[in-house]
Amino acid sequence: MIPKILYIEDDLxxxxxxxxxxxxxxxxxxxxxxxxxxxxxxxxxxxxxxxVMLPGLDGYSVGLRIRKRLPHIPILMLTARTSIxxxxxxxxxxxxYMTKPFHPDELCARIKIxxxxxxxxxxxxxxxxxxMIDKELNRITNTQxxxxxVLTGKQYHIFxxxxxxxxxxxxxxxxxxxxWGESYLEGDKSLMVHIRHLREKVEIDPGNPMIIxxxxxxxxxxxx
Numbered sequence: 182m183i184p185k186i187l188y189i190e191d192d193l194x195x196x197x198x199x200x201x202x203x204x205x206x207x208x209x210x211x212x213x214x215x216x217x218x219x220x221x222x223x224x225x226x227x228x229x230x231x232x233v234m235l236p237g238l239d240g241y242s243v244g245l246r247i248r249k250r251l252p253h254i255p256i257l258m259l260t261a262r263t264s265i266x267x268x269x270x271x272x273x274x275x276x277x278y279m280t281k282p283f284h285p286d287e288l289c290a291r292i293k294i295x296x297x298x299x300x301x302x303x304x305x306x307x308x309x310x311x312x313m314i315d316k317e318l319n320r321i322t323n324t325q326x327x328x329x330x331v332l333t334g335k336q337y338h339i340f341x342x343x344x345x346x347x348x349x350x351x352x353x354x355x356x357x358x359x360x361w362g363e364s365y366l367e368g369d370k371s372l373m374v375h376i377r378h379l380r381e382k383v384e385i386d387p388g389n390p391m392i393i394x395x396x397x398x399x400x401x402x403x404x405x
Contacts, residue, residue, distance in 0.1 A: 184227040184296050185209040189216060189243065190259070191235050195281075199230075202285050208292075216243040223251060227296050233260035233271070241270055248274045252345070255295035259283070269399055272350045298348065298405065307344075309405060310392055312383060314344065321383070335360060336379045339372075343393060343403035352400040376401060 186203060190196040191214050200212045211226070213219065216238050229247060233240035244256055258271040258278045271278045276298075277291055307314045312330065313322045321330040321340070332340060338360045343351060357365040357372045376395075380387040394402045 183207065183209050184292075185211070185225070186228050186230060186292070187223070187226040188212045188230045189214075189219075189235065189240070190230070190232045191215060192232070199285070199288075203289070203292075206289050216240075219243075219247075223247070226254060228292060229254060229256045230259050230292075231256055231275070233258060233262055233267070241274075244271070244274050255298070257291060257295060259288070269350070269396075273352055273355075273399075274349070276349050309344075309403075311385060312392075325385075330382050332379065332382060335375055336382070339375055339379060340383065340393075340403075343401060344405075347403050347405035350396050350400055350402045354400075356400060 184207075186208050188196070188200060188203070188210055190199070190212065193214070196212055196214065200210045203210045215236055229251075231240050231244055231247075235243065238246075240258065240260065244258070247254075247256065255277075256275040258275045259281065260267070260271070260278075261281045262268075263280045268278050276295055279288060279291060307316070308324070311323060311325045313324050314320075315322070319337075321332065321337075322328070323330055339356065342356060342359050353372055354365040357369070361371070376393065377387070380390050380393055383392055384390045392404060394404055396402055
């Protein structure tokens with residue numbers, strides 16, 4: 182099947198040029214100039230490209246709404262905003278963040294990676310470094326030793342929340358509230374302690390984690 186992309190961009194020149202380029206590169210592209218054109222029933226797509234500076238709702242607000250409705254669809258932010266604060270705000274929900282001006286070949290390379298990753302994560306069994314995740318059996322195995330990795334309920338919930346949003350930064354607040362089901366209090370060490378114990382079980386070297394990455398001052402990301 183031909184991959185389908187939803188592209189939200191209000192700049193007519195850029196939008197027209199990129200839509201044509203992606204179409205010529207083998208994608209089906211639906212281009213919307215405002216988020217107001219989004220319906221309650223979002224189209225079935227393989228990836229969403231989203232500008233930040235949109236009329237009405239900004240891209241961050243739109244992205245958060247889309248993420249709640251389509252949690253497993255990759256979102257790529259494409260914007261002229263280059264500050265680290267803007268990037269962190271976008272990566273709190275998006276899978277990638279690319280700044281303008283950009284080379285279309287690099288954009289296509291990132292699109293291919295995101296779409297392939299989406300397909301990988303939807304499989305029943307996923308290899309992640311030295312561990313195998315069997316979602317059907319709720320089983321995590323160390324492929325180097327052949328032994329099952331036994332996690333507590335909280336550890337498993339944290340791991341799977343990170344896994345379902347692989348390569349996306351999850352803030353401490355979002356991760357805590359998703360796992361514990363209650364409001365996060367700044368300074369609470371519960372999540373940090375659970376992450377430390379989780380790393381002791383899933384990382385080869387917990388002191389130099391290669392799977393669960395700490396994004397200092399923000400949260401955590403599972404690298405896939």
